[in-house]
Amino acid sequence: MIPLSWYLILAAGLFSVGLFGVLARRNAVAILLGVELMLNAVNINLVAFWRYGDISMMAGQVFTIIVFAVAAAEVAVGLALVISVYRRRNTVVAEELDLLKW
């Protein structure tokens, strides 16, 4: 039917796009969007391996659930940070947040 490789390639592509977004976007919120994409790619991988491996082992799905939780937490905290930064510095452009430079 659908070979595993398709899912994996899809996940890899999604991951790469998300990586591109993280590395190349100016806006901090947009970076977090990229992170979300990467997490989803990971989830696809997990579920694919669960389905195409030993179905009785629920570790795949459990892991996916955990990733959901973590992603949510991370987004919450990240956006809270962005808002806090925006309040202080009046900017959400990642390039301008360079206080830790030399």
Add this chain to the structure above:
Amino acid sequence: MTAEQIIFLIVGAVTLASALMVVTARDLVHAALWLVAALFGVAIVYTLLNAGFLAVVQVVVYIGAIAILFIFAVMLTRRQAAKDTGPALNQNWWLGALLAVLTFGGLVALLQTWSGFSKTASAIPSGFDAVNQLGSALVSPAGYVLPFEVASVLLLAALVGAVYLAFNKK
């Protein structure tokens, strides 16, 4: 080409296209909305993988909570009336693109060397209730109760942290 495969191809293409738009949209609201689309695509992929529960959770949690949260954040961090938001990408975007391509290529190349790269799915045995199994795995001491509880603590921490960080002491 079975129906499944066709569906997968369409869904995959849509997902990837949406993802690309996410990362290239100048207007962030558009980007967030494109993210919603991508997430939907992922949910359908879950369905194709016989993980129905996960698909539902995806929609509820990701799209219902996270994407909305993104939109809120975008709203809250607009400078002016959001007319010209400047360039979408930073000055090293080409390097990021290169790296992304390399990553993709590398991953695929690595995966190809694996023997099980092109295996097909085995049939699901009858009477297999994925949700039931998932549920008992999550709460059984012999299962994954500990990570489950830890995840809840994590959510608590994130909650407190987010509130504290974003609290406006006016």
Add this chain to the structure above:
Amino acid sequence: MTTETLIWLIPLPPLVAFALIVLFTNKNKALSHSIAVGAAFLSWLGAMIVFFRAVTTEHFGEHPFHSSINWLPTGETWLKVGVLIDPTSAAVLFFVAWTILMIFLYSVGYHNFGQPAGDHDHKGLPPHGATVTDAHGHKHTVLSVEPMYSRFFAFIGLFAFGMYTLVVSDNLLTLFVGWEIMGLCSYLLIGFWFAKPSARAAGIKAFMTTRIGDVFMLLGIAFLYSATGTLTFREIFTEETLHVLGTVPSGVFGLSAAGLISILLFIGTVGKSAQFPLHVWLPDAMEGPTPVSAMIHAATMVSAGVYAVIRMFPLLTADFHGHELTTAMSVVAFIGAFTAIFAATIAVAQNDIKRVLAYSTISQLGFMIAALGIGAYVAAVFHLITHAFFKALLFLGSGSVIHGMEHGVLHTGNHSVDPQDMYNMGGLRKKMPITFWTFLIGGFALSGFPILTAGFWSKDEILADAFGHGHWAVFLTLALAAFLTAFYTMRQITLTFLGEPRTKEAEHAHETPWTMTTPLVILSFFAITYGWVGIPEHFPLLGGIVPNWFHEFVGGTLAEHPEALEFSWIPLLTSLGVALGGLFFGWLAYRNVTAVEQDKLQFPVLKNKYYFDEAYDFLFIKPAFWLSEVFVSKWMDKGLIDGILHIFGPITGGVGFAIRNYFDVPIVNEFLGDGSANSVYALGKNLRPIQTGRIQQYLILSMVVLFVVGGLVYFLLLA
């Protein structure tokens, strides 16, 4: 006390006197001279006892007094040193003791003991006179006491020690020790008045010239030791040793070993006894005080040179068999005879009273040397002893004359008048009678006045020996020298004592004190009588009345007793002729001479001593100075050696500079030291911009590194 012990002790009192005076009694004049004269007296006493015992011993020559000790261990054997008094040294000891004692006594008066200290006398200059005020308030200038009085006695004490050591020693080593001690004292005493440049120069000249002789003498001693293994006379003069030495060729000029050794030792005598060509120091040595001249340069030190040849006579005649003279003997005879005539010709033109006597000494020593050269052993010893007496007498007499003249100079106050110039004297027989008569006796003895003076007997014996053995050249030369001797001696007496005083200073001269005139009288006694102990047996009228004790006694020293000479009229008549003729002509020529311009014999070449001093200066002195000042000091030391050292300095400096500037500063300081710090700083400065603070750039960087490292790991390790 045994005679041998006494002989060991004879040289010691003067040495003790020297030590005591130098260390303790230098400030006390009376104590110093008492110690010195007392010491001389003790030695004299010991010498007289030994002499008496010697002459009263039957066949003394066959068993002389001797005693030796093992001194230096030389492997299996010992080098022995000891004392020996055989007939010759007994006779020599006799005159040495007498002359030393007389001169010590004379020195008390000569250095004006008892006179006040001078007005402006300095140590190192001759005393200049003191002003005294007498009862009437008149000021007189009188002779002042010598400022370095005690020092003089210390020096002559050391000298006496040296001479006694030389006379009593039984081996060449201690003989040489005594020889050198006397050389040192000669230097010290000639330069006694050290503040006078001429005295200093004369002292150095004497020492240097005799040193040249001493070097060769030492070579001879070394050769002798290496050939025979011993230095003791009695061991060398055995039949076998002499025979071996006499026949073995030495490889030099065809001489036998004995001949070469004799010549080397003789060269020492040439220096010490001022023979040609090393005679130049003796006239200059007259710079010293007169007792010094008397003792050292008339009676004792120069006699020591002749004594050394006398001692080595068996070696000199080792291959002489009575007829043809050996090469060594010919050399000795030639030098002796030549010196005799050479010095006599110079003496004729000298105007300083001491210079005449100095050249006379050289000439007479030539007589003795010539006598030894032709094998006339006894005659030489005889003349040595008589000469010592009358020459000491003459020198002390001249000292007395000079003293009298100095008194006159102080009286008139005219210091430009030289008290030693004979042409300033004249008529002194009336002012200084004792001095005159004793001087006359001495002068006649020197000239060889017949019968009454000792000089006649000894000189006649030399001439007879020369004639009797057919050495015509020597005979004629010595006869001519004797004529000249009488001539210049009478010249000297005439100019000094006879006639009328030529200067005011001479008019005011007066006789010297008893401490000076007594030795003159005693010595004149010997000058007259000593000759009578050696009257030859076959002498007409007088021979045979008194046995020729001297010939018997001294002749016994040699292994083969020399035979008495056949009498011959010719040498006797020659001797009478030259002596009386010389005296007569001397008086004749000079009785009316009142100024030096009237002296017809003032030839420049004679006055300037045949320009020998100038020649030596040109040939030896100036090159030596050039060698030391220019060659060694300037070129080698400052130029070469300092130059090499001066190269090291800059080299080291350059090395240091190079190390500092090419290694230390650039490499260690800058590269290692500053470089490491700077490179770290530069690295940091250049890496710092990486930290842009932009997260995305960090992420990109980490991805890049991941790919690079991952690729490396994958392709190198895993693939």
